[in-house]
Amino acid sequence: MKSALSFLVAARQCEIADLEQLALTSELVSAIGRLTHALQKERGISNVFLGSHGARFGDQRLAQVMECEQVEQHVRGQFNGLNTDSGGLRNGARLFSRIAFVLQALDALPALRQRIGAQAVPAEEATAAMVRLIGGLLVVVFEAADSATDPEISRALVALFNFMQGKEFSGQERALGSAAFASGHADAAHTQHWLHLIESQERCFGVCTDFSDLALLRAWKASQPGDAMAELERLRRIGCALSATGTRNADLSQVWYDCCTMRIDAMKTVEDLLGAHLRGLCERKIAQARAELRDQKIIQASLLQQANAASLHTSAQYGPQLERSILGMVQEQALRLQAMGDELETVRASLNERKVVERAKGLLMATRKLNEDEAYKMLRQTAMNQNRRLRDVVEAVLAMADFL
Amino acid sequence: MKSALSFLVAARQCEIADLEQLALTSELVSAIGRLTHALQKERGISNVFLGSHGARFGDQRLAQVMECEQVEQHVRGQFNGLNTDSGGLRNGARLFSRIAFVLQALDALPALRQRIGAQAVPAEEATAAMVRLIGGLLVVVFEAADSATDPEISRALVALFNFMQGKEFSGQERALGSAAFASGHADAAHTQHWLHLIESQERCFGVCTDFSDLALLRAWKASQPGDAMAELERLRRIGCALSATGTRNADLSQVWYDCCTMRIDAMKTVEDLLGAHLRGLCERKIAQARAELRDQKIIQASLLQQANAASLHTSAQYGPQLERSILGMVQEQALRLQAMGDELETVRASLNERKVVERAKGLLMATRKLNEDEAYKMLRQTAMNQNRRLRDVVEAVLAMADFL
Numbered sequence: 001m002k003s004a005l006s007f008l009v010a011a012r013q014c015e016i017a018d019l020e021q022l023a024l025t026s027e028l029v030s031a032i033g034r035l036t037h038a039l040q041k042e043r044g045i046s047n048v049f050l051g052s053h054g055a056r057f058g059d060q061r062l063a064q065v066m067e068c069e070q071v072e073q074h075v076r077g078q079f080n081g082l083n084t085d086s087g088g089l090r091n092g093a094r095l096f097s098r099i100a101f102v103l104q105a106l107d108a109l110p111a112l113r114q115r116i117g118a119q120a121v122p123a124e125e126a127t128a129a130m131v132r133l134i135g136g137l138l139v140v141v142f143e144a145a146d147s148a149t150d151p152e153i154s155r156a157l158v159a160l161f162n163f164m165q166g167k168e169f170s171g172q173e174r175a176l177g178s179a180a181f182a183s184g185h186a187d188a189a190h191t192q193h194w195l196h197l198i199e200s201q202e203r204c205f206g207v208c209t210d211f212s213d214l215a216l217l218r219a220w221k222a223s224q225p226g227d228a229m230a231e232l233e234r235l236r237r238i239g240c241a242l243s244a245t246g247t248r249n250a251d252l253s254q255v256w257y258d259c260c261t262m263r264i265d266a267m268k269t270v271e272d273l274l275g276a277h278l279r280g281l282c283e284r285k286i287a288q289a290r291a292e293l294r295d296q297k298i299i300q301a302s303l304l305q306q307a308n309a310a311s312l313h314t315s316a317q318y319g320p321q322l323e324r325s326i327l328g329m330v331q332e333q334a335l336r337l338q339a340m341g342d343e344l345e346t347v348r349a350s351l352n353e354r355k356v357v358e359r360a361k362g363l364l365m366a367t368r369k370l371n372e373d374e375a376y377k378m379l380r381q382t383a384m385n386q387n388r389r390l391r392d393v394v395e396a397v398l399a400m401a402d403f404l
Numbered sequence: 405m406k407s408a409l410s411f412l413v414a415a416r417q418c419e420i421a422d423l424e425q426l427a428l429t430s431e432l433v434s435a436i437g438r439l440t441h442a443l444q445k446e447r448g449i450s451n452v453f454l455g456s457h458g459a460r461f462g463d464q465r466l467a468q469v470m471e472c473e474q475v476e477q478h479v480r481g482q483f484n485g486l487n488t489d490s491g492g493l494r495n496g497a498r499l500f501s502r503i504a505f506v507l508q509a510l511d512a513l514p515a516l517r518q519r520i521g522a523q524a525v526p527a528e529e530a531t532a533a534m535v536r537l538i539g540g541l542l543v544v545v546f547e548a549a550d551s552a553t554d555p556e557i558s559r560a561l562v563a564l565f566n567f568m569q570g571k572e573f574s575g576q577e578r579a580l581g582s583a584a585f586a587s588g589h590a591d592a593a594h595t596q597h598w599l600h601l602i603e604s605q606e607r608c609f610g611v612c613t614d615f616s617d618l619a620l621l622r623a624w625k626a627s628q629p630g631d632a633m634a635e636l637e638r639l640r641r642i643g644c645a646l647s648a649t650g651t652r653n654a655d656l657s658q659v660w661y662d663c664c665t666m667r668i669d670a671m672k673t674v675e676d677l678l679g680a681h682l683r684g685l686c687e688r689k690i691a692q693a694r695a696e697l698r699d700q701k702i703i704q705a706s707l708l709q710q711a712n713a714a715s716l717h718t719s720a721q722y723g724p725q726l727e728r729s730i731l732g733m734v735q736e737q738a739l740r741l742q743a744m745g746d747e748l749e750t751v752r753a754s755l756n757e758r759k760v761v762e763r764a765k766g767l768l769m770a771t772r773k774l775n776e777d778e779a780y781k782m783l784r785q786t787a788m789n790q791n792r793r794l795r796d797v798v799e800a801v802l803a804m805a806d807f808l
Contacts, residue, residue, distance in 0.1 A: 010488035014496030084414035092418030
């Protein structure tokens with residue numbers, strides 16, 4: 001029969017297995033970050049290309065596509081390395097189904113690129129397809145953050161996910177602005193969407209800041225120098241006024257693209273730091289858990305030796321002193337897991353916003369026969385029209401579920 | 405390279421593995437129910453035995469101890485059958501550490517029984533030790549409910565957990581009343597505790613009722629006939645008045661014990677129904693998931709065949725029609741998992757009460773240097789003194805965390 005001590009060891013081994021899975025996931029997240037970055041660039045370039053009717057960025061686009069294809073191979077390799085056979089991966093059902101979505105979207109990419117090259121697709125449609133693909137990649141990161149069982153690692157993943165999400169809003173802003181400047185006009189809906197993207201970026205970077213340590217905050221601050229931000233804000237002002245002024249200024253599309261790209265590339269450096277921090281954290285936690293397991297086994301061996309010696313004198317299974325030692329170890333471990341669970345719940349609460357948005361979207365899709373993009377647009381539009389936060393609108397929608 | 409389709413299959417396989425683990429856990433929960441029931445009886449008998457200074461229930465106690473030992477062997481066997489080697493069990497860290505607690509408490513039981521037999525332990529101390537052990541067993545059930553990934557099974561586990569918890573409060577009431585009637589007196593604190601146990605039972609059965617279907621509700625109602633309840637309430641009234649009247653009536657301890665035991669035995673029948681419902685549900689879900697996986701594989705094989713035929717004509721990886729089919733399958737699965745996740749979160753919310761109580765206890769233990777029992781008593785006492793619900797007190801304590 002397995003003893004209390006052997007179950008304590010087994011519990012520790014499960015913790016180590018959880019950490020090892022998180023370490024693997026962190027590698028995957030880094031690879032996803034690289035692919036996201038490359039695709040974001042391709043999306044921006046494609047927008048200038050389409051907006052300028054093929055006059056600009058033709059060569060850059062082909063070079064960027066080649067880069068994307070290389071990074072994509074790396075990510076596919078990482079997916080391939082995941083253990084899909086045993087059904088033993090934690091959170092595997094959700095993670096794998098998210099990966100299936102990504103792979104299906106990646107498979108559809110060559111056809112989309114062909115249509116972009118032939119200028120046979122509107123900029124908006126091309127952007128929407130890339131937004132969906134990148135959104136799918138980010139959801140893989142979200143699932144990783146949501147399934148983490150260690151609160152510190154969960155914090156790091158939440159920070160990284162929000163940073164990547166914020167960077168993606170910046171990328172969408174780059175694409176939107178590129179198309180607007182290249183074509184020389186933007187209607188009121190465009191401008192509203194633009195403002196929404198700016199606000200969303202700030203919210204995501206705010207959450208990331210809340211969950212990051214000082215060194216990372218400094219790196220983030222250093223990546224956003226004042227003069228670059230001033231230039232960005234100036235261009236944003238001109239861009240958002242396009243619907244009123246409507247002057248085409250194709251040069252500005254290059255200036256805008258470069259300004260955004262410099263900023264987004266700087267973000268990538270910060271993202272890499274966040275990723276390195278996460279991987280280092282996993283390594284440290286695994287080493288620590290292994291050392292603790294080793295210590296625990298040594299203590300247990302000595303306790304059992306005492307027990308065997310004692311059993312010469314008494315018929316009870318263990319002596320009372322040994323019983324107290326075991327009780328102490330059991331209680332210590334239970335308290336530690338309890339504290340971890342509490343902290344984890346606090347960290348995870350920050351992921352709830354995305355969950356309620358998803359739920360509200362699902363509700364609108366089901367009751368209003370909308371697709372995902374339309375449902376999200378409806379929520380965003382309502383928030384803008386009523387000048388309320390997206391979160392408040394979403395909660396109002398969910399509260400009215402019975403009436404929809 | 406693994407395809408989108410193979411990841412869809414892998415996701416399904418993970419769902420099946422999750423369900424299979426839940427089925428195993430359900431077996432474990434049934435075994436725990438049997439042991440809990442036997443220990444509850446032993447606790448009641450021991451209380452009459454100790455309260456009557458060994459005059460009553462001497463033989464019954466020995467017979468009940470033997471029964472407990474038999475059921476204990478069965479539970480130990482179930483623990484033993486758990487796969488502790490691979491570190492691969494979901495929620496393994498928490499579950500195994502809870503099991504370690506139970507095993508340690510079971511190991512300490514023979515010594516406690518010896519002291520009870522020698523009347524060398526106060527009834528209250530013996531009860532407290534048994535309450536801790538049974539509490540540990542119920543926490544194993546709680547962890548199972550908290551880690552379930554299927555909302556319907558989670559519902560069934562939440563219902564079962566709350567029922568077992570309610571039954572345990574009834575058992576504690578039986579023990580408390582047995583000791584009070586046998587010794588002929590109960591102070592004000594005893595009476596307050598008694599009232600708390602009655603209220604706690606009702607809350608637990610209320611939650612269980614919310615999560616159960618009609619057939620189970622009928623069984624529950626049938627197990628509580630009016631005349632038996634009237635007798636119970638009459639005895640409760642006499643018992644709670646003991647602190648004022650203080651008349652010893654040893655016969656009443658037998659009447660009380662029998663009345664409670666009949667009720668608790670009837671509860672066990674309902675608990676068995678809940679357990680059977682849970683196991684049936686697991687079986688059905690597994691069969692259904694396997695059938696769906698089989699169908700999915702057939703569809704995929706035919707899709708891939710079409711793709712291979714099509715690839716004779718085109719260089720693209722899949723044709724556009726195949727692409728749409730895959731996208732449909734991916735979206736369908738994502739929506740299903742999303743809906744399951746939403747429902748799961750709603751069901752799990754009902755488990756939060758226990759979690760906040762645990763957190764408040766932990767806080768008091770850390771800041772006031774109390775042990776677990778003392779911390780819980782302090783919360784309960786505060787609720788009684790202020791005539792507020794335990795939940796409100798607990799939330800107030802957590803809100804004041806920074807000041808403690």
